[in-house]
Amino acid sequence: xxxxxxxxxxxxxxxxxxxxxxxxxxxxxxxxxxxxxxxxxxxxxxxxxxxxxxxxxxxxxxxxxxxxxxxxxxxxxxxxxxxxxxxxxxxxxxxxxxxxxxxxxxxxxxxxxxxxxxxxxxxxxxxxxxxxxxxxxxxxxxxxxxxxxxxxx
Amino acid sequence: xxxxxxxxxxxxxxxxxxxxxxxxxxxxxxxxxxxxxxxxxxxxxxxxxxxxxxxxxxxxxxxxxxxxxxxxxxxxxxxxxxxxxxxxxxxxxxxxxxxxxxxxxxxxxxxxxxxxxxxxxxxxxxxxxxxxxxxxxxxxxxxxxxxxxxxxx
Amino acid sequence: xxxxxxxxxxxxxxxxxxxxxxxxxxxxxxxxxxxxxxxxxxxxxxxxxxxxxxxxxxxxxxxxxxxxxxxxxxxxxxxxxxxxxxxxxxxxxxxxxxxxxxxxxxxxxxxxxxxxxxxxxxxxxxxxxxxxxxxxxxxxxxxxxxxxxxxxx
Amino acid sequence: xxxxxxxxxxxxxxxxxxxxxxxxxxxxxxxxxxxxxxxxxxxxxxxxxxxxxxxxxxxxxxxxxxxxxxxxxxxxxxxxxxxxxxxxxxxxxxxxxxxxxxxxxxxxxxxxxxxxxxxxxxxxxxxxxxxxxxxxxxxxxxxxxxxxxxxxx
Numbered sequence: 001x002x003x004x005x006x007x008x009x010x011x012x013x014x015x016x017x018x019x020x021x022x023x024x025x026x027x028x029x030x031x032x033x034x035x036x037x038x039x040x041x042x043x044x045x046x047x048x049x050x051x052x053x054x055x056x057x058x059x060x061x062x063x064x065x066x067x068x069x070x071x072x073x074x075x076x077x078x079x080x081x082x083x084x085x086x087x088x089x090x091x092x093x094x095x096x097x098x099x100x101x102x103x104x105x106x107x108x109x110x111x112x113x114x115x116x117x118x119x120x121x122x123x124x125x126x127x128x129x130x131x132x133x134x135x136x137x138x139x140x141x142x143x144x145x146x147x148x149x150x151x152x153x
Numbered sequence: 154x155x156x157x158x159x160x161x162x163x164x165x166x167x168x169x170x171x172x173x174x175x176x177x178x179x180x181x182x183x184x185x186x187x188x189x190x191x192x193x194x195x196x197x198x199x200x201x202x203x204x205x206x207x208x209x210x211x212x213x214x215x216x217x218x219x220x221x222x223x224x225x226x227x228x229x230x231x232x233x234x235x236x237x238x239x240x241x242x243x244x245x246x247x248x249x250x251x252x253x254x255x256x257x258x259x260x261x262x263x264x265x266x267x268x269x270x271x272x273x274x275x276x277x278x279x280x281x282x283x284x285x286x287x288x289x290x291x292x293x294x295x296x297x298x299x300x301x302x303x304x305x306x
Numbered sequence: 307x308x309x310x311x312x313x314x315x316x317x318x319x320x321x322x323x324x325x326x327x328x329x330x331x332x333x334x335x336x337x338x339x340x341x342x343x344x345x346x347x348x349x350x351x352x353x354x355x356x357x358x359x360x361x362x363x364x365x366x367x368x369x370x371x372x373x374x375x376x377x378x379x380x381x382x383x384x385x386x387x388x389x390x391x392x393x394x395x396x397x398x399x400x401x402x403x404x405x406x407x408x409x410x411x412x413x414x415x416x417x418x419x420x421x422x423x424x425x426x427x428x429x430x431x432x433x434x435x436x437x438x439x440x441x442x443x444x445x446x447x448x449x450x451x452x453x454x455x456x457x458x459x
Numbered sequence: 460x461x462x463x464x465x466x467x468x469x470x471x472x473x474x475x476x477x478x479x480x481x482x483x484x485x486x487x488x489x490x491x492x493x494x495x496x497x498x499x500x501x502x503x504x505x506x507x508x509x510x511x512x513x514x515x516x517x518x519x520x521x522x523x524x525x526x527x528x529x530x531x532x533x534x535x536x537x538x539x540x541x542x543x544x545x546x547x548x549x550x551x552x553x554x555x556x557x558x559x560x561x562x563x564x565x566x567x568x569x570x571x572x573x574x575x576x577x578x579x580x581x582x583x584x585x586x587x588x589x590x591x592x593x594x595x596x597x598x599x600x601x602x603x604x605x606x607x608x609x610x611x612x
Binding site: 020023024025026027028029030050051052053054055056057060061062063065066067069070073085087088089090091092093094095150151152 | 173176177178179180181182183203204205206207208209210213214215216218219220222223226238240241242243244245246247248303304305
């Protein structure tokens, strides 16, 4: 399935996504970086670091889930109006292979964009050089809160 | 629903859980601590810290998911034989309220313990003083790998 | 976890649930019956019948999912205002044991009741005489559509 | 994402899938039919019928889940050895649009094929003439039981 093409509500969607992402301290803690940002599609890159691992030395399942949640959340957010914020309602992730490689790449894509709810899918890959292993697949439900600032109260 | 009572395979289950948890660098990065450990039931406590937040200043959804994944994983692990390790097959989490409070408390309980697969449920609460808000509910499928060390290769 | 006590919006919630359930032809096809109905809690009973089975002669996983979806949906609906209808946003079900017995009993309970979204949990049991086996556990997200009739357009 | 190409274990996979499907009385009850069967990919078609509906006259969410579960299950089964059967461990389905149309088409594809566990994704469409609406998306975990007959005991 290829992602449907979306027309963003807000022409400044990319700046809005990048600026909001920069205000997520947990992503800074993890060392995650935004990759490509398109309407309804956001990539996240998480370079390998020992502080992200579990007891086998692989990326922790919770770290895999965190980048999946964030990639899908910003894919949704990219289609929202300028005065809205995003909430994760739920996500479900299947971890299909150990999280290993030089980096994780999480690709979030909107599957359905509704007025209140958005459904996103996220694929997470372990990448070393140009070799990718499909590590995890997630689906996510997100809520658009219009008129609520995407910042601290 | 109260958790069924389980008889652990391995009498040293608590030491095994605590020792494995201590070898998860990502949990150290987050500042998560093990609470009570019983057969098929593990509590995790995550004190609030700014480095765990999202753009509204609440616990990041990925951090909520990470403690849920870990609490459920160790609840399963507590029932495994001594020579086994645990893999998360999948988890699904509904975030029902913003992650806020002095700490998150994640309570993982085994619902069904099978030879290969274990199903766990996790409730995550935001706690301030003695007041708890139900923040998230998760279900999780875990795999028991017998004869594989719970350490780096 | 015991279900929190809920105060229904609409004093006639039970009649509304029973009347709506009676208008679901798929439940009639399956032979499902409503059991106890309380605010935020609905039981469904599905007597065993060969036409509900899969290739091993047990209740089909799709039938287990269908009664879970319905029990959780009506648990949510019982708390809605009188002029609203319910939509399933998503559900996730772990089938922990084969669906076998004289009947399935699905118990849906609201975990969180919000203005727009409701989260329910459903436990499905295989029952023979008074012996219950825990067959499946599900979580579900439901949407309240106010001002839309719970009938055919 | 397009499905990876799989080499089936068993050259007779298609006959095995069709023969097993024919032994699922619940699918007969619903009126579901097998469409195309390829290694790791199975299509199911469910013609609209009033006995499959909910209170608004659309396909019941439980019927949507049932065809999704079955399409994904047989996609997995198509890659199993000849002497194995399949169990659904769990599935999660997002219903993104009302189930409406002349028929539902469920397309199940294996995402990862492991020795014990297989992960499948299922897309469900409502179809009228040649017009398709994306109705639901599901992910599913399936278990391969080798040496256990795919029939009644």
